Amino acid sequence: MEIFCTIYYxxxxxxxxxxxxxxxxxxxxxDYSPSMVIFQLISMVSWSLYIFTSRQSVIxxxxxxxxxxxLLITDILIxxxxxxxxxxxxxxxxxx
Numbered sequence: 001m002e003i004f005c006t007i008y009y010x011x012x013x014x015x016x017x018x019x020x021x022x023x024x025x026x027x028x029x030x031d032y033s034p035s036m037v038i039f040q041l042i043s044m045v046s047w048s049l050y051i052f053t054s055r056q057s058v059i060x061x062x063x064x065x066x067x068x069x070x071l072l073i074t075d076i077l078i079x080x081x082x083x084x085x086x087x088x089x090x091x092x093x094x095x096x
Contacts, residue, residue: 005060019074052064
């Protein structure tokens with residue numbers, strides 16, 4: 001059964017890397033929903049708390065930590081560029 005767990009984590013990492021690269025390359029996060037970011041973070045924190053308060057295999061512990069780190073990187077980039085664009089828009093509106 002650990003093979004399915006490993007496949008899940010590997011595929012999840014693969015899907016997250018392009019998101020991070022897109023955020024870094026475009027420096028734009030308008031196409032992300034702030035509520036999605038919050039729900040993802042809450043679900044990942046809940047999952048992490050469950051995993052670390054129960055007995056699991058080492059693969060699950062390592063996978064969960066890496067999953068959380070990638071999600072935090074993604075969320076930080078989304079918020080960083082989302083706020084940055086809001087300030088730029090406010091400045092444009094003030095100049096008009």
